[in-house]
Amino acid sequence: MKILIIGGNRFVGKLVSKKLHELGHDLTLMNRTGTAPVQCKVLKCDRNNPIEFEQAIGDNYYDAIIDMCLYNLTQAKITTSILGHRSQKYIFISSIASYEATGYWPIDETAPLGGMKCFGDYGSEKAEVEQYLQSIDNFPYIILRPTYIIGKDNHVYREKYYFDQILNLEAVNVGSEKNCVASFVFVEDVAEIICLLTTWNSLLQQTYNLAGDEHITIEKLIDIISNITAMPYTLQDINEVGKFADTHVIIDNQKIKQRLNFKFKTLEKGLQEFYEYTY
Numbered sequence: 001m002k003i004l005i006i007g008g009n010r011f012v013g014k015l016v017s018k019k020l021h022e023l024g025h026d027l028t029l030m031n032r033t034g035t036a037p038v039q040c041k042v043l044k045c046d047r048n049n050p051i052e053f054e055q056a057i058g059d060n061y062y063d064a065i066i067d068m069c070l071y072n073l074t075q076a077k078i079t080t081s082i083l084g085h086r087s088q089k090y091i092f093i094s095s096i097a098s099y100e101a102t103g104y105w106p107i108d109e110t111a112p113l114g115g116m117k118c119f120g121d122y123g124s125e126k127a128e129v130e131q132y133l134q135s136i137d138n139f140p141y142i143i144l145r146p147t148y149i150i151g152k153d154n155h156v157y158r159e160k161y162y163f164d165q166i167l168n169l170e171a172v173n174v175g176s177e178k179n180c181v182a183s184f185v186f187v188e189d190v191a192e193i194i195c196l197l198t199t200w201n202s203l204l205q206q207t208y209n210l211a212g213d214e215h216i217t218i219e220k221l222i223d224i225i226s227n228i229t230a231m232p233y234t235l236q237d238i239n240e241v242g243k244f245a246d247t248h249v250i251i252d253n254q255k256i257k258q259r260l261n262f263k264f265k266t267l268e269k270g271l272q273e274f275y276e277y278t279y
Contacts, residue, residue: 001025001026001063001064001198001199002025002026002028002060002061002062002063002064003020003025003026003027003028003062003063003064003065003066003198004028004029004030004060004062004064004065004066004083004087005017005020005027005028005029005030005065005066005068006030006031006047006065006066006067006068006069006070006079007029007030007031007067007068007069008029008030008031008036008037008066008068009029009031009033009035009036009037010153010155011149011153011154011155011187012068012093012149012187012190012191012194013066013068013069014037014153015187015188015191016066016068016191016194016195017029017036017037017038017040018037018038019191019192019195020195020198020199021038021039021040023195023199025199027040027041028040028041028042028043028060028062029041029042029043030042030043030044030045030047030056030057031043031044031045031069032044032045032046032047043056043057044056047069047070047075047078047079048074048075048078050078050081050082053078053079053082054082057082057083057086060086061086061087062086062087063087063088063089064087064088064089064090064091064198064199065083065086065087065089065090065091066091066093066194066198067079067090067091067092067093068093069093070092070093070129071122071125071126071129072125072128072129073125073128073129073132075129076128076129076132076133077132080132080133080136080139084136084139087140088140089140089142089198089202089204090133090139090140090141090142091141091142091143091144091194091197091198092129092130092133092141092142092143092144093144093146093194094126094129094130094143094144094145095119095122095123095126095145095146096145096146096147096183096209096211096249096251097115097116097119097122097123097126098113098114098115098123098124098126098127098130098145099111099112099113099114099115099116099123099127099145100112100113100114100115100116101114101116101117101118101247105181105248105250106183106215106250106251106252107209107250107251107252108209108252108254108255109145109207109208109209109252109255113127113130113131114127115127116245116247118241118245118246118247119245130143130207134205139205140204140205141204141205142197142202142204142205142206142207142208143206143207143208144190144193144194144197144207144208144210145207145208145209145210145251146185146190146209146210146211147182147183147184147185147209147210147211147212147249147251148182148183148184148185148244148249149184149185149186149187149190150184150185150186150187150270150271150274151186151187151188151270151273151274152187152188152273152274152277152278153187154187157243158243158244159221159225159271159274160278161243162221162222162225162243163225163229163274163275163278163279165233166222166225166226166229166231166232166233167229167231167279169231171233171234171235171236172222172233172234172235172236173236173238173242174218174219174222174235174236174237174238174242175237175238175239175240175241175242175246176241176246177218177241177242177243177244177245177246177247178217178218178219178222178235178242179217179218179219180217180218180244180245180246180247180248180249181215181216181217181248181249181250182215182216182217182218182221182244182248182249182250183211183212183214183215183249183250183251183253184211184212184214184221184267185210185211185212185264186212186264186265186270188265188270189210189212189262189264189265190210192262193208193210193256193260193262196260196262197260203259206259208255208256208259209251209252209253209255209256210253210256211251211252211253211264212253212264212265212266212267212270213253213264213266214266214267215250216267218242218243218244219235221267222235224267224268224271225271225275228268228271228272228275229275
């Protein structure tokens with residue numbers, strides 16, 4: 001397959017690029033740095049500049065496009081104006097932050113969009129992008145809404161912070177989020193699902209939550225990390241939100257599990273692998 005990845009050079013995108021390259025696909029990466037984690041075609045381009053964007057794409061057509069770094073409506077309109085007729089499949093990486101805040105959990109794909117306030121503009125802008133893509137007649141989208149993505153080479157200092165503090169025998173700072181229940185998903189699972197949906201004859205105009213099976217408090221997450229390291233820990237309460245949002249984030253994953261017959265990695269297994277890889 002001829003595949004374009006917009007982004008593709010860090011965390012999830014980096015792993016997706018490596019997997020698709022290993023499978024032998026004709027891969028092109030487009031990003032502002034002009035870099036790639038594998039040997040492939042690279043387009044150095046700022047997607048916010050429509051002229052530069054269109055010149056970079058030229059007359060290329062792709063079997064699938066994976067958009068790892070689309071954040072707002074302006075970018076979406078530029079992207080669809082240039083790429084809307086250039087692919088049979090467009091996979092947009094959104095977020096569970098695009099949902100409206102709710103007191104009903106777990107959230108499935110039918111829940112209303114709007115953006116959870118605790119995630120700021122990030123959530124509301126992702127929601128606007130989703131609604132725009134869905135409004136385009138016959139647009140071949142697949143929208144993925146991952147929960148908190150954790151695991152190897154995470155550029156967001158979350159789970160590694162807990163490991164570092166515990167291993168250094170230092171207190172773990174937590175705010176009111178410590179009692180919030182959350183769903184997590186490992187980077188390997190997200191990358192695998194993206195690759196499957198890209199390369200298989202997948203249903204289009206579909207939206208999927210990406211989350212593991214377990215829903216636990218942030219304090220319980222820290223406890224699991226403590227058990228993996230075989231080190232004790234102490235919590236230090238702070239008057240601000242810690243590493244995760246001060247809200248429950250409990251996500252239903254049944255749709256993607258049934259569609260792909262997919263089995264998510266357990267927290268204990270994934271965090272153990274993270275520990276062995278990182279330290």
